Amino acid sequence: MSNQLYDLAEQLEKAIRACHDFQQLKQAYEAVRQDEMAYRLFTNFRDAQMRMHEKQLTGAEIFPEEVEHAQKAMILAQQNEKLSQLMALEQRMSMLLADIQRIAMKPLEELYRSFMETE
């Protein structure tokens, strides 16, 4: 990789680590980790999501009880204040990272689009 790109990627890494949104997210994870109930609700929710996701990827049958269980786990997680806070911060961080990605990928996107338009 060119040194300039490598340097910029590392600067971006440091800036993400230092930014307010990331620091808040880190604190929210810490708060969940130190709260037995929040932590259990979170892992239940995440494990249910992951099991369903794996089944989707492998094309295995997802039973109605599993969907119901995952929905219940999500509702219980959302009702927990520390977890609803964590999820809101996760979403904000996702949007921020998607913005960065969108800006940095513009050259490629333009290249493909201009190639398509010539058809």
Next chain:
Amino acid sequence: MSNQLYDLAEQLEKAIRACHDFQQLKQAYEAVRQDEMAYRLFTNFRDAQMRMHEKQLTGAEIFPEEVEHAQKAMILAQQNEKLSQLMALEQRMSMLLADIQRIAMKPLEELYRSFMETE
């Protein structure tokens, strides 16, 4: 988004646009665009890939003839010098972008990993 992150994303965009790999890729696309045969082989290949990909996403049946057609289109494309050049440059660009992504995503990756490890 914080101004610093926004600025770095824009610097990264400019650096990608200016880098040697991107300029070579752009020239390779231009060379294909100006070569009737290469262009036709490329669009045949890409259209066959896209049809199969859409079917995969929607779960529609993919017929053996379609797989065969896509394979033939790929072989024909790879045998074209301008297209094999384009594909090699595409792959190099993908690896470069994956490197950038991996570096910039380190803070999040570390955050999730340290949370998981506490289980």
